[in-house]
Amino acid sequence: MVKRRDLFKLGALAGGAAMIPVLASEDTGVQAFARPAGHRHHATTTFSGRAADAPDPFTVPLPLPPALKPAAVLPDADVYRVTTRPAVAELLPGLQTPVLTYGGSYIGPTIRATTGRRVIVHHTNTLDMGTAVHLHGAHVPAAHDGFPTDLINPGTTRTYEYPNRQAAATLWYHDHAHHMEAEHVYRGLHGFYLLEDPAERSLKLPKGAYDIPIMLTDARFADDGSLVFIMDDSGNRTTLLTNGRPAPYLPVAGRRYRLRLLNASNMRVFRLQLAGGEELVQVASDGGLLPAPAPTGTITLSAAERADVVVDFSRYPAGTRLVLSDTLTGLPVLRFDVEGRVRDDSRVPSVLRPAAPLPPATTVRDVTFAYDFALGWFTINGRLFDPDRVDFTINRGSTEIWRIHNSTSPIGVPHNLHVHLVQFRVLDRNGVPAGPAEQGPKDTVSVAPGETVRVQATFTDHLGRYVFHCHQLDHSSMGMMAVFEVV
Structure with a gap:
């Protein structure tokens, strides 16, 4: 040991x-x-x-x-x-x-x-x-x-x-x-x-060598190369890492690629954009395929969120160097070095996985993020995590709507919510229906200061205790987490 x-x-x-x-x-x-x-x-x-x-x-x-x-x-x-x-x-x-x-x-x-x-x-x-x-x-x-x-x-x-x-x-x-x-x-x-x-x-999305997992993180390094970890120190984690390396490059053939983007950082929000706002076609989110492709110029990921996108590099001549950057910091994340065209049998169909109709909800719950000045920390529904306390008791088979409120004013800190066990559907943000990129199954959702996000989930078969928490891990580690039990 x-x-x-x-x-x-x-x-x-x-x-x-x-x-x-x-x-x-x-x-x-x-x-x-x-x-x-x-x-x-x-x-x-x-x-x-x-x-x-x-x-x-x-x-x-x-x-x-x-x-x-x-x-x-x-x-x-x-x-x-x-x-x-x-x-x-x-x-x-x-x-x-x-x-x-x-x-x-x-x-x-x-x-x-x-x-x-x-x-x-x-x-x-x-x-x-x-x-x-x-x-x-x-x-x-x-x-x-x-x-x-x-x-x-x-x-x-x-x-x-x-x-x-x-x-x-x-x-x-x-x-x-x-x-x-x-x-x-x-x-x-x-x-x-x-x-x-x-x-x-069966959809023939890009696969094999053209299906690339990309993990995004950030870090703070001492001059000897060691990682510096201080809780809630996200402002000093200024080195962006892509699959563990700073701003690497990737040679790509002139064809379609599927890029599986994962924000595995503790706290950072990434807002990703190709140089010139070139098109990214999102085909999947956290829990799988969207109902239909969602073309966009920008992908925004809070901690733990995923987005699968397809990029067609055949649109660019060989020798093109195309940079993916985080527009929130202006820092490069990854450079694609386009090489010659190759045969490409992949495609992006107009229909991916149609969304199933939502069953009627049987319960509505409120999940409120707030800052407790007496405790000096962020809470969920006024409490810090206690693994022995059940915060929500949920009946197996029930469908619930959770209203997630970010009430951290006057501090105004963004949070997100990850719910274990289930994939949910985002219904709306401050009453505005979810956009195309949030039409698919999700397990993590961002909630801006002052925002209320409604999500719906069905708790089907498994019984027992699970957690839900802010997935800005410095926050959850310090108690921004709660327990639900399916009975």
């Missing part, structure tokens, strides 16, 4: 194959402090060292996460083994960064799954702190959802079973150990889980 003091110093042992080269590592340890009372996390409260210089853009290629190979293939399931362990990776060119990994890979390996075929993952924790794995966006039994206190204790293994009884979607898995999830995810405990189904395959 790896001790905390061994976590973050470069060691001499080599790790396994990874998307970004990694080494096993040791460490000096980090400080711990409490805020609010009773909540502990491992992070420095201040940083007085020298920050790393901003790296030059477009000097490194975009790495792609490795595909995780099954340890066993059963008649009705694929079985995987994953070990959570520290490593050292080159994130900034020429510097070594201590990270936390699933299986030695930064970012974690991609699991590919098929609707109706189970996936079983044996997760072993070699850290000296508890972890929990949440498959974000998945419809799973409560025992396998990664409830924040259902820990994989140090030196132990926990088995998660995923039935995959839902439509194709870009899902992702990440740590959810309260009150450590913010730091664990920030340091690298995240990976893609790509669920496919026959209906989606």
Whole structure:
């Protein structure tokens, strides 16, 4: 078992194959402090060292996460083994960064799954702190959802079973150990889980080498390459990373590509745009395909949101360099280097997955985000997270409308809401019907200051306790989370 003091110093042992080269590592340890009372996390409260210089853009290629190979293939399931362990990776060119990994890979390996075929993952924790794995966006039994206190204790293994009884979607898995999830995810405990189904395959969207997972994060680096983590320090996390590298480049053929965009940052909102406002065609959101393609010039993603877009690079002559940028910061995210045209049998049909009619709602609930000046923190319905308290009791089979209010005035902080277990439909924002990009299934929704967003979900079969929370993880780690129980 790896001790905390061994976590973050470069060691001499080599790790396994990874998307970004990694080494096993040791460490000096980090400080711990409490805020609010009773909540502990491992992070420095201040940083007085020298920050790393901003790296030059477009000097490194975009790495792609490795595909995780099954340890066993059963008649009705694929079985995987994953070990959570520290490593050292080159994130900034020429510097070594201590990270936390699933299986030695930064970012974690991609699991590919098929609707109706189970996936079983044996997760072993070699850290000296508890972890929990949440498959974000998945419809799973409560025992396998990664409830924040259902820990994989140090030196132990926990088995998660995923039935995959839902439509194709870009899902992702990440740590959810309260009150450590913010730091664990920030340091690298995240990976893609790509669920496919026959209906989606029949649409002939770009696939294989032309289907690219893109994970967006941000970070604050010390000049030795180490990550600086201070809770609620998002304003200083000024280096944008794409699949773990700063502003990489990707050679692309002159044809259509599917880009699976995931905002895996703790706090940041990305507003993505191709140079010149060139067209992006969104085909899917968090929970899968939209009813119809949604052409747009801009994709906005709050933390944990996903958008699958198709870009047709055949529109550009060979030699074109097309930059995808975050317009909120003006920083480049990724450069596409267009090469010659190749045969392209893919297409974007006018109908993707028609939305099912919404059943009538049986219950309406209010979820209010507010700042409690006495507690000095953000709350949901006036409370901080208590894993032993059930905040909402929901009858199995019921359909509910949740009215999500961001009442953080006068501070005026944007939040978002992630609901475990279900995919919901966004109904409206301040009474205005949801736009084309929010017509599909969602599990995370942004809520601006002063805004009320209504969503509707049906709680079908699984019983037990789940959580809903702000997915700005620095907020949820400090208690902006609540429990619902399906009975």
